[in-house]
Amino acid sequence: MIHLVKHYVLHNFWLKVLSLLLATGLWYAIARDQQPAEVAIRVPIEFRHVPENLEISSETIPEAQVRLRGPERLIRQVRSTDLRAEIDVAGAPPGERTFNLSADQIHQPRELSVQQVLPSQIHLVFDTRATREVEIHPLVVGAENAKIEVDPPKILISGPKRNVDRVDAATTDRIDASGTRTRATFGTAVYVSDPLVQVLQPTSIRVIVTMEKAEGK
Numbered sequence: 001m002i003h004l005v006k007h008y009v010l011h012n013f014w015l016k017v018l019s020l021l022l023a024t025g026l027w028y029a030i031a032r033d034q035q036p037a038e039v040a041i042r043v044p045i046e047f048r049h050v051p052e053n054l055e056i057s058s059e060t061i062p063e064a065q066v067r068l069r070g071p072e073r074l075i076r077q078v079r080s081t082d083l084r085a086e087i088d089v090a091g092a093p094p095g096e097r098t099f100n101l102s103a104d105q106i107h108q109p110r111e112l113s114v115q116q117v118l119p120s121q122i123h124l125v126f127d128t129r130a131t132r133e134v135e136i137h138p139l140v141v142g143a144e145n146a147k148i149e150v151d152p153p154k155i156l157i158s159g160p161k162r163n164v165d166r167v168d169a170a171t172t173d174r175i176d177a178s179g180t181r182t183r184a185t186f187g188t189a190v191y192v193s194d195p196l197v198q199v200l201q202p203t204s205i206r207v208i209v210t211m212e213k214a215e216g217k
Helices: 002-010 013-033 161-166
Strands: 036-043 045-048 054-056 064-071 084-088 095-100 113-118 121-137 146-151 154-160 169-172 183-188 205-211
Touching: 054 154, 121 161, 154 161
Parallel strands: 045 084, 121 169
Antiparallel strands: 036 064, 054 121, 064 113, 095 121, 121 154, 146 205, 183 205
């Protein structure tokens, strides 16, 4: 009997030891990956059901910092694109309003849990959407004695009413006309400096520079 036991124990002994070591290492690796870990990730906030006639006129739209907890193997893999923070702004009137932001409004991978959301409240300013035409004032240098025309002369802009009302004119990229002797046409882009105001149907702008003859020549 003892001989039989020794035979089974000692037969392929080192192979059995190696198998045991491999099994122990595999168990350790799996157990370590299942250990809980935490990570903080910044994610953009998605505003749902914004009323059609309103614009969010806050100068900056804050992000949310979400602290997640779950198995270490998943925590190491999670990215900001795997999460989504949502705030429903349906029925919001013009003016200032504060919205709560909690774990229930965070969409995250199933095996991870939300431990904390910062900030817990978001303060937004809403304004009525406005649209109007403004003149285009081209930015031209090197053309002191010149007639400057713009085609088209106006552009349509849209955005929060308060911001749109503050826009006196749109402008163009800088145009250097110093080498112009008689007449030259420049293609350029037009923009409005206020980031909350957008140019509707942006198109290429033509700026025509015609040098005028100085008196006595």
